[in-house]
Amino acid sequence: MSREQVITAANKAHVRLIRFLYCDNGGVIRGKLAHINSLARRLETGIGLTVAMQAMNMLDQLQPVEGMGPVGEIRLTPDPDSFVVLPYAPNSAAMMADMLTLDRQPWGACPRSFLKRMIGRAAEQGFSIQAALENEFSLLRPDEAGTYTPIDTGLCFSSVSMTAAAEVMDDIIAALESQGIAIDAYYPELGHGQHELPVRHAPALRAADNQVWFRETVRNVAHRHGLLASLAPKPMPEQAGNGCHIHWSVWDTAGKNNLLYDPEDRYHLSQMGYHFMAGVLAHLPGLLALTAPSYNSYRRLQPHFWSSAYTAWGPDNREAAVRVASGLWGHEAETANLELKASDPSHNPYLALGGLIAAGLDGVARQLTPGEPALIDPGNYSDEERAERGIERYPTSQAAALDALEQDEVLLEALGPDLSRSYLAVKRSEYQAFAAEELGFEIRHHIYKF
Ligand code: GLU
Ligand code: MG
Numbered sequence: 001m002s003r004e005q006v007i008t009a010a011n012k013a014h015v016r017l018i019r020f021l022y023c024d025n026g027g028v029i030r031g032k033l034a035h036i037n038s039l040a041r042r043l044e045t046g047i048g049l050t051v052a053m054q055a056m057n058m059l060d061q062l063q064p065v066e067g068m069g070p071v072g073e074i075r076l077t078p079d080p081d082s083f084v085v086l087p088y089a090p091n092s093a094a095m096m097a098d099m100l101t102l103d104r105q106p107w108g109a110c111p112r113s114f115l116k117r118m119i120g121r122a123a124e125q126g127f128s129i130q131a132a133l134e135n136e137f138s139l140l141r142p143d144e145a146g147t148y149t150p151i152d153t154g155l156c157f158s159s160v161s162m163t164a165a166a167e168v169m170d171d172i173i174a175a176l177e178s179q180g181i182a183i184d185a186y187y188p189e190l191g192h193g194q195h196e197l198p199v200r201h202a203p204a205l206r207a208a209d210n211q212v213w214f215r216e217t218v219r220n221v222a223h224r225h226g227l228l229a230s231l232a233p234k235p236m237p238e239q240a241g242n243g244c245h246i247h248w249s250v251w252d253t254a255g256k257n258n259l260l261y262d263p264e265d266r267y268h269l270s271q272m273g274y275h276f277m278a279g280v281l282a283h284l285p286g287l288l289a290l291t292a293p294s295y296n297s298y299r300r301l302q303p304h305f306w307s308s309a310y311t312a313w314g315p316d317n318r319e320a321a322v323r324v325a326s327g328l329w330g331h332e333a334e335t336a337n338l339e340l341k342a343s344d345p346s347h348n349p350y351l352a353l354g355g356l357i358a359a360g361l362d363g364v365a366r367q368l369t370p371g372e373p374a375l376i377d378p379g380n381y382s383d384e385e386r387a388e389r390g391i392e393r394y395p396t397s398q399a400a401a402l403d404a405l406e407q408d409e410v411l412l413e414a415l416g417p418d419l420s421r422s423y424l425a426v427k428r429s430e431y432q433a434f435a436a437e438e439l440g441f442e443i444r445h446h447i448y449k450f
Helices: 003-012 036-045 051-055 111-124 159-178 204-224 271-282 284-291 349-365 383-389 398-406 409-415 417-435 439-449
Strands: 017-023 029-035 047-050 073-078 092-100 127-142 148-150 194-198 228-230 244-252 313-315 322-325 337-340
Touching (some): 003 036, 003 092, 017 036, 017 073, 017 111, 017 204, 029 036, 036 073, 047 051, 051 417, 111 127, 111 349, 111 409, 127 204, 127 349, 159 194, 204 228, 228 439, 244 271, 244 349, 271 284, 271 322, 271 349, 284 349, 284 409, 349 409, 398 417, 409 417, 417 439
Parallel strands (some): 017 092, 313 322
Antiparallel strands (some): 017 029, 127 148, 127 194, 127 228, 127 244, 244 337, 322 337
């Protein structure tokens, strides 16, 4: 979409306010808004933002990061291609914004620019990445005491839960469709009040933008139904957690051939696909700090909860960190894909996808191989069997994942100095803040912000 088309579309929809949104280092979606009368100008100039916002954690505690204090300005510059009219807010529209420096360059601490850079690196190798983010979320009814009750206690995939959620789900799906987000399927999930809505795959940048629209839409539509939709990784410690599994495939740059597909292989995965997957597994300890980044994420990542807990892979193995998904009948070539289970919706999707691409490209460059597949739940192997197979328990806390990220030179180089040091400072401060508090504090803040 061109800038002129954005202005025409905004006027046609009687839009008054246009949100320029970004996702920050804490995974929180924030932004500033332009009035329709200033839209033409603001599309050119962006809206000013203090550099300090990338040093702010999810509790709005500003961290001491050099060069990210009270002095300095960047510009939130919207991408016209991401324009959507918001079906859940009166006379409102939104665009995803890049953070540009005053000399119009991508700012080093801009997560969306980081993903664009990784997409560019993939293109240099002849690859274009497609991704679909598959979210689970909890539909909760708030009460006056400040507690939340799940809207259903139905069984996994049960029609009782479909009934409980039918009206809000229909509104959520209609709202996503009106923003051009294609829905693939819908299922009530195992946890109480837990529902899952997989969307269709899209090029990586669009998939990350769609993830922001998805989070916003689910929460806003639920709000209009008097409900709170939480995409926190583990909103109820005794219930199944919310994953945001990342399905991805690697195509040629023309987008014609899915390069993950090889009909001759026993799991229909190409040699390049094995290398790419091996890169993701090799970097998984540090990558987790980007894909499952919050304090609450590690309550979800436990053995035997179908979220994965080990650096294992396997065909249709839902306890493995990477599942080689079986293709769909009659569409085997186009649907060959890999699925990262160790990922949840508290992540910043630009950082998660960018990190995954950096890790995978490293695997391809170094021709890494992933070892033998896990054909059972890797948590059921003995310690000796896991050691023989090179399967390791990955970091079990946010702090340990951040330590692994700090030691991962490939991921640090990919992120660059501004993003990596601000990210580590922000996320470490979250660890300290939540570790010092009660469980209720952690749950409250994650339930409400994601
Ligand atoms: N809720 C599980 C998770 O935490 C995923 C269940 C499934 O869809 O396999 O990721
Ligand atoms: Mg699921």
